[in-house]
Amino acid sequence: MGGYTYNELGAIFAMQGFAGISLFSVLLLMALGLAIIFGQMGVINMAHGEFMAVGAYTTYFLSTLTETYFPGFMPYYFLFAIVLAFFVAGALGYFAEYALIRHLYKRPLDTLLATWGLSLIMQQTFRSVFGAREVSPGLPDWLLGSYQPTEMIDIPLNGMFVLALTGLVTFGVFYLMFKSSWGLHVRATTQNRLMSGAVGINTKKVDRYTFALGCGIAGIAGAAFTTIASTGPTTGTLYIVDTFMVVVFGGAASLLGTIASAFSIAQAQSILEFFISGSMAKVFTLLTLVIILMFKPEGLFASKVRR
């Protein structure tokens, strides 16, 4: 790391760290949904990335609509887009659970294949509807520009917005899981499905809403993603592996673990990216994770679950 003064190094770390925080936000939003689904049902949703893309495309669609018909509404549309992305992705997830996944709970490996099939179909649908080129929605003015605490540090506003959004969603998920009666049902089902059924919890319904919620959060991740990068039909696949690693590394069914692991993975990746090439940063991060997981397969924070 020769050639940089301490001041510069500090600025680099701050800026790369913040770039890492944008990545962290998207990864965390994706992983939250995946972790809830995986933790509760043991289902690996390979189409999770595509549900994120659904959110992103919904945002794009709404922005085009607003731009054409209600230009005056442009500054505010994004907030609606987030909500809409949540509901569109959530509804699709609800449908996918009903049509596909509920038949396969006993065969987790087969769910993996079926959801991969689903992801192929969704990808092609995106390509047929929105075209193969990457699209990005017109962002409202208040998301552009950056904040400069010192001369050398330059923090983009959209990153801060995404971080705030992530914080809000994470808080919401925590509240839902640990304070609401629905969350109680979910946690009970996770811990012991049979007993939960015996005491009168409709576990099938819980499953379906959990899946829908997970997909909905992926939709929010997609809306947030549009502020950082442009969306293409295969955008989802790019993030799915990283997201899996976040979930597995954090320890399935542990939300705290998911946050910690999303943070460490995103930070490691983006700080390394500055010093070595992007691809090698990815190799190092993933390799380290694989090696750690070989020694500690249950992940960072393993919660005790009876299956």
Added chain:
Amino acid sequence: MSFAYDKLMGGKNGLTGFIILAILILIVFPLLLDSFRLNLVGKYLTYAFAAVSLVLLWGYGGTLSLGQGIFFGLGGYAMAMFLKLEASSPENTAIQSTPGIPDFMDWNQLTELPWFWEPFSSFTFTLVAILVIPALFAYIIGSAMFKRRVGGVYFAIITQVIAVILTVLIVGQQGFTGGINGITDLRTLNGWDITSDSAKNIFYYVNCFLLLGVIIASRYILTSKFGRLLLAMRDKEDRVRFSGYDVANFKIFIFCFAATISAIGGAMFTLQVGFMSPSFVGIVPSIEMVIFAAVGGRMSLIGAVYGTLLINFGKTAFSESFPELWLFLMGGLFIAVVMFFPNGLAGLWQDYGHYITDRFKSVKNLFVKPASATKATTVENS
């Protein structure tokens, strides 16, 4: 003789299926197809190695590897490295700034051959490497995971991540690996031109015989006590463990064996197609190999070959004329196979095949026993 009949062929049904497959790929395809199409079929059949390996690992062993592309790629790259070194002799590469090293290294400002390329100038070493390196790699992954009782979806994800790591590494380290284009422009094998039609035909037959050999070897494993243990582990792992077997070692073995098989396929791929690239290593090819096995029937070695052929024929036919439709079809196939016929084509044949064979038999009976047939009609008339 009866040993060979029962253990290697799997009894009467197994023998019939095996012979039909052998006739199809050794006689029917070469007679019907021109040299270009035959080469294409040969390429598909190299994927069948990976599909067969997945039947062992996933169908019988119950461990799904989403990283068979890793081993396919390792085998393919080992072969490609040997061929590339031969193709870049100092005479052939005299125009480069450093003659005698592969062209892509020269483009990437490398001035000498990296150390791990050195041994691949020996053909014997390459052949050994194709068989040993993937197995060794699988041993490391397998022993790290199975000894700690990691299995199921975790194993699937970790193998997938390793496939991603390998792809990113190959693409990123352009100077050492040829990057995204892979290792191309391979010409000769020990001085023998591999791009000619006659060479391709010979490789096709070599490939077929290897594939049939692999099927026999796999069948031997499955009919042995080991095969029965494998099934037992898939269905009730704990019970096998409590009976005193070391479950992890059996899993490691089958994983290594599957890796070696896939690597043979990869090496044959390089020989027949003439290049190797990271697009045969990553997530997508690995998961496609799983669907080959799934469509053919995850419990049927021969079914896996048919599944591979069928999907690849379909892919070629569809993506030539309706590229958009193909992904829909492929996605639908994934879902349909998993939801409606989890045992694939082989399962369908088992469930409904007797309708066809029965008809054959009744036709045969008509000729063989005319007496009984006439008797039946007379009874009906009376």
